[in-house]
Amino acid sequence: MEQYMIKMENVKYEYSSMGEDSQLMAINSINIAVKKGEHLVILGHNGSGKSTLAKLMNGLLLPTEGNVYVNNMNTKDEDKVWDIRETAGMVFQNPDNQMVATIVEEDVAFGPENQGIPSLEIRKRVDEALRIVEMTEYKKHAPHLLSGGQKQRVAIAGILAMRPDCIILDEPTAMLDPIGRLEIISTIKKLNKIEKKTIVHITHYMDEAVEADRVLVMEQGEIVMEGTPREIFSQVEKVKRLGLDVPQVTELAYELRKEGINIPSQILTVEELVKAL
Amino acid sequence: MIIKIENLNYIYNPNTPFEKKALDNVNLNIDKGDFIGLIGHTGSGKSTLVQHLNGLIKPTTGKIIVDGMDITSEDANLKEVRQKVGLVFQYPEHQLFEETIYKDIAFGPKNLELKEGEVRERVKKAMELVGLNFDDLKDRSPFELSGGQKRRVAIAGVLAMKPKVLVLDEPTAGLDPRGRDEILGRIQKLYEEEGITIILVSHSMEDIARLVNRIVVMHKGKIAGEGPTKEIFKQAEELEKIGLGIPQITSFMRKYKLEGNKVRDDILTVKEAKEELINYLRSRGNA
Ligand SMILES: Nc1ncnc2c1ncn2[C@@H]1O[C@H](COP(=O)(O)OP(=O)(O)OP(=O)(O)O)[C@@H](O)[C@H]1O
Ligand SMILES: Nc1ncnc2c1ncn2[C@@H]1O[C@H](COP(=O)(O)OP(=O)(O)OP(=O)(O)O)[C@@H](O)[C@H]1O
Ligand SMILES: [Mg+2]
Numbered sequence: 001m002e003q004y005m006i007k008m009e010n011v012k013y014e015y016s017s018m019g020e021d022s023q024l025m026a027i028n029s030i031n032i033a034v035k036k037g038e039h040l041v042i043l044g045h046n047g048s049g050k051s052t053l054a055k056l057m058n059g060l061l062l063p064t065e066g067n068v069y070v071n072n073m074n075t076k077d078e079d080k081v082w083d084i085r086e087t088a089g090m091v092f093q094n095p096d097n098q099m100v101a102t103i104v105e106e107d108v109a110f111g112p113e114n115q116g117i118p119s120l121e122i123r124k125r126v127d128e129a130l131r132i133v134e135m136t137e138y139k140k141h142a143p144h145l146l147s148g149g150q151k152q153r154v155a156i157a158g159i160l161a162m163r164p165d166c167i168i169l170d171e172p173t174a175m176l177d178p179i180g181r182l183e184i185i186s187t188i189k190k191l192n193k194i195e196k197k198t199i200v201h202i203t204h205y206m207d208e209a210v211e212a213d214r215v216l217v218m219e220q221g222e223i224v225m226e227g228t229p230r231e232i233f234s235q236v237e238k239v240k241r242l243g244l245d246v247p248q249v250t251e252l253a254y255e256l257r258k259e260g261i262n263i264p265s266q267i268l269t270v271e272e273l274v275k276a277l
Numbered sequence: 278m279i280i281k282i283e284n285l286n287y288i289y290n291p292n293t294p295f296e297k298k299a300l301d302n303v304n305l306n307i308d309k310g311d312f313i314g315l316i317g318h319t320g321s322g323k324s325t326l327v328q329h330l331n332g333l334i335k336p337t338t339g340k341i342i343v344d345g346m347d348i349t350s351e352d353a354n355l356k357e358v359r360q361k362v363g364l365v366f367q368y369p370e371h372q373l374f375e376e377t378i379y380k381d382i383a384f385g386p387k388n389l390e391l392k393e394g395e396v397r398e399r400v401k402k403a404m405e406l407v408g409l410n411f412d413d414l415k416d417r418s419p420f421e422l423s424g425g426q427k428r429r430v431a432i433a434g435v436l437a438m439k440p441k442v443l444v445l446d447e448p449t450a451g452l453d454p455r456g457r458d459e460i461l462g463r464i465q466k467l468y469e470e471e472g473i474t475i476i477l478v479s480h481s482m483e484d485i486a487r488l489v490n491r492i493v494v495m496h497k498g499k500i501a502g503e504g505p506t507k508e509i510f511k512q513a514e515e516l517e518k519i520g521l522g523i524p525q526i527t528s529f530m531r532k533y534k535l536e537g538n539k540v541r542d543d544i545l546t547v548k549e550a551k552e553e554l555i556n557y558l559r560s561r562g563n564a
């Protein structure tokens with residue numbers, strides 16, 4: 001089991017407030033193993049259970065049934081709560097839920113402070129994290145007074161400063177401008193490729209999913225598709241039936257094929273399509 | 278002209294260490310029936326600007342006229358302003374406050390002193406417009422929804438007011454692709470059928486490209502450019518310099534042309550690209 005960062009066994013989750021009449025399980029019998037160093041992307045329509053799954057992955061929620069292991073530690077083991085949070089850091093869907101301090105740099109320092117990191121080292125990490133997300137000039141600002149995208153950057157910096165082995169990002173680019181998105185995605189890629197971090201990345205942007213090692217698609221609390229981005233996105237019809245989309249160039253290639261134009265069916269990027277035509 | 282903004286300046290927290298000039302001498306005219314895309318890097322001032330349009334924020338200096346009414350004057354009737362201009366916030370959580378979804382969406386129409394039956398009709402219609410099932414969800418708490426579901430409730434609340442000017446601040450952030458297409462499709466239909474004016478703030482160049490007829494570009498609190506959609510998206514390099522971009526499909530067509538293929542490079546949607554390429558490839562004779 002050593003090679004797995006996260007392992008979920010027959011996990012079910014039901015929100016208690018969902019009511020007795022509701023037959024709905026937010027998470028229904030899920031088995032997943034996320035390998036160490038893997039870059040996993042999770043797709044799925046609104047309410048399919050992605051955020052719930054993410055919160056189960058770092059022990060914020062405990063399974064109603066089944067077990068979740070983070071680096072071999074069961075999330076139900078109360079003694080391991082802090083170790084688990086240190087191993088798997090999470091960037092929430094709404095950054096407002098994550099802001100704790102009244103000044104940006106203190107907010108970013110909050111995690112490492114709780115980890116008991118020496119203050120000189122914290123200083124270094126905070127500066128570096130803010131530089132990566134390009135928020136250095138805002139370090140003395142109040143986080144709640146930032147624009148939407150700026151808050152999102154600070155939330156990401158907060159996790160970077162904790163240097164967890166596994167980073168779970170719940171729609172980290174939803175409020176970012178196009179260049180900001182590219183920057184965050186390239187940061188995620190760097191963390192994965194160079195620093196060997198395990199990445200679990202939830203997104204509604206199909207072009208971000210193209211970067212993953214593996215893609216999972218959720219539907220009503222279950223995993224309904226699994227594969228490499230190429231395997232997933234070559235099934236244009238099925239992906240669309242699940243309420244999702246494919247990158248624009250993939251769609252164009254698919255449409256052209258339907259018209260009898262001879263190009264490969266597994267186009268994922270602009271460069272690939274230029275070459276194919 | 279339905280909106281006229283003159284010499285608008287806005288400073289957050291003046292005379293404190295947090296002082297921030299968010300809008301810098303903004304001048305903008307929006308015609309009745311326009312579908313405007315407002316784009317700009319994070320922190321460029323988009324949300325600050327649109328919050329002025331329904332009187333939520335008062336200018337530090339400058340003037341805003343909406344539908345003939347000076348909304349920046351001392352005695353402006355804010356209730357009337359909010360009826361004219363409906364604003365969907367960037368973070369829908371900030372807009373939800375009632376204990377059930379029904380009450381939340383009904384809040385605005387109730388304030389208009391409509392009859393209960395009419396309120397109910399509007400809530401039902403608005404939920405339908407955003408793809409929320411009325412019977413299943415009306416009695417649930419808006420706080421126990423997923424992120425994308427909350428956003429739909431917030432949009433429904435504004436649609437139920439039937440505003441003349443609809444301002445949407447990142448309405449599709451967090452929506453899944455089908456939800457995004459559904460809601461934008463319905464907003465477009467609303468636009469075409471009711472002749473309302475729409476201002477769409479978005480970081481999705483793809484959404485902007487296929488919906489709006491004019492684009493306003495903001496950069497560091499100033500208007501950095503303005504023009505018809507195709508004109509603005511021709512300026513890829515300039516847009517990238519200020520944190521923006523062009524749709525993936527437009528970027529593909531430009532690269533393909535650079536490789537020596539004689540195709541148009543002002544394509545904005547997959548559909549347009551398909552037609553252009555089929556004509557080109559067939560004329561080249563390899564299809
Ligand atoms: N606090 C809660 N109480 C009760 N039900 C909840 C709660 N949070 C989420 N749910 C429900 O659980 C299901 C899964 O929600 P979840 O937030 O995991 O979806 P998601 O895939 O992250 O969606 P989105 O793309 O909109 O963020 C949904 O049906 C949702 O309404
Ligand atoms: N309440 C506030 N107090 C102080 N400064 C603020 C406040 N709200 C926003 N700002 C600052 O004003 C500037 C403009 O913010 P605004 O929210 O209008 O940007 P935006 O273009 O909507 O960005 P985004 O795309 O990230 O939503 C930013 O630099 C931001 O930090
Ligand atoms: Mg979610």
Ligand SMILES: [Mg+2]
Pocket residue numbers: 147148149323324325367446
């Ligand atoms: Mg904003």
